[in-house]
Amino acid sequence: MTTPLNIVFAGTPDFAAQHLQALIDSEHHVIAAYCPPDKPAGRGKKLTACATKVLAQSHDIPVYQPNNFKEVQDQLDLKALNADVMVVVAYGLLLPKVILDAPRLGCINVHGSLLPKWRGAAPIQRSLEAGDTETGVTIMQMDEGLDTGDMILKASCPILPTDTSASLYEKLAALGPQALVDTLALMAAGDYPREEQDNEQATYAAKLDKAQAEINWQQSARDIDLKRRAYFPWPGCHINLVDQEGKSHTVKVHQASEIEQDVSALSAGEIISADKTGIVVATSENAYRLEVLQLPGKKPLPVQDVLNGRAEWFVAGQSITGSGQGN
Template sequence: MSQSLRVAFAGTPDFAAASLAALLDSRHEVVSVHTQPDRGAGRGRKLTPSPVKALALEHALPIHQPTTLKAPDAQQTLAACDADVMVVVAYGLILPQAVLDTPRLGCLNVHASLLPRWRGAAPIQRAIEAGDTRSGVTIMQMDAGLDTGDMLLVRDTPITATTTGGELHDRLATLGGKAIVEALDALATDDLTATPQPSEGVTYATKLSKAEAELDFTRPAAELAARVHAFNPWPVAWTRLAGEPLRLWLAVPGPDNGTATPPGTLLENAPDALRIACGPDGTQVLHITRAQLPGGKPLAVRDLLNARGERFAPGQRLGQETTS
């Protein structure tokens, strides 16, 4: 088998663009790029190419943007690329069996979790939210199931108590690019072993929504801090302060208050943190260290208190529609 493979690439967001960039720097030949149709962005909803399309344009690669891969013409377009393998990274379209069978070596996926944990749409954020201490990328031989294919290569990385969704996203994007090149190098020399996923430990990472980002202060402090970090930079955890939204960007569990307090009560502020009573009886404390008022930018709480300290008077109950 040749040391160089002809690769059809399918992906859409920044996470996928990192893998495409790595492939373009490898010895393998990217012969076509499939990506989602341009979407409206900004206030004017101007049609904007995906990050993958933007990179493909820079390298003068053939670009295809079907709305579905179930259509015969889309499948014929892929077949005409004569690719040895298709690499799929956060593409956003379902690959029917006819597409999975088109490249002679099948379709490989870069998935941002340690499968079988966190199959599905939002593995990066769900891992942080759940308090996992490790994440990673799995290179998987795709089949017709939802992230159920055999594992070809796994690379892991730690999650700390301060890791945000954005930080883990960027780290895994880079790791995924390196891993897919490594997998293709091994595939080109017939030196890649497929391992079925274990049946134990399967979890599903449901899609993120803005609605779930509103914090419930009856939950434990550690759980709330994990949600704040998981939802940074999107959809961003939030609550209400005097009836207006307050976005919460960074948080840590603080020492317990020791006194039962209505959950969501703003306690006496620390110099660099908002102290919020939480947990079922309000004896736990969540420290918010970075926040954003309406119309403002995300700021360290120390700066918010220096500039707008009157907004954060102790005794207020966060999460209320209006002031009491």
């Protein structure tokens, strides 16, 4: 057995907390946890701790919450921990060189893609939107760039036609912790592999933008469905409807599917049919069947229930209007 490592952990959401739990359960020692300052949440805007802080405190792990690492005292506090390695998972901060160099073995990161593909903030969503058939996690040695460090270990999984960002998130949250523990075993043994990334193969996973969540009927049904799956559950793809009185309504699309159908004689966005099986709409290629919708202020409902109350919004031959800015 190799000598256990003294680890400083930095992370924020539940995805990070699942990795922290794996470290707590391992032979290694988590000597401190870093997370952002508590933020207001809920109707009362009460300061609320993130998942990483809650888990760390439940195991009596000291928690540090600097706004960033620009303050010299925050840098000195971390150096004083004398950690072997710092593990960073969905922390949300770019670390300066003084922090990257502080632990004996530097800092490593668990990234939710097979690097160098999908560097950046939203790798899970962007891989779905692009129609990738495989993704995974990469454990990398951090440098000063954005997800540009040397790769130590990768673990992959298929992207199924039924996957959304929610289900893929869960897959990677299960895959990542074991990959992290395996990586730390290599590091503890001394001579661990480091593969330089091919920057020419790199792609960037830009942060999600609500403005891009509107369905653009000028796209193909396949591309529309890829976006729907990528943007579920947040921010959720939607359509904009203008009713007979000229009022605009935003309707979220929770479930839908592509239908192979010749739509060359129809306008993109034109409603082909609307019945209990779904609301079928023409796209630039094939048709798209809306199956579960969420009307403003309501819970998600099957199309049959939506039509019972708002059939006049979905009349065959009419077009679903809107800005069409989603792309």
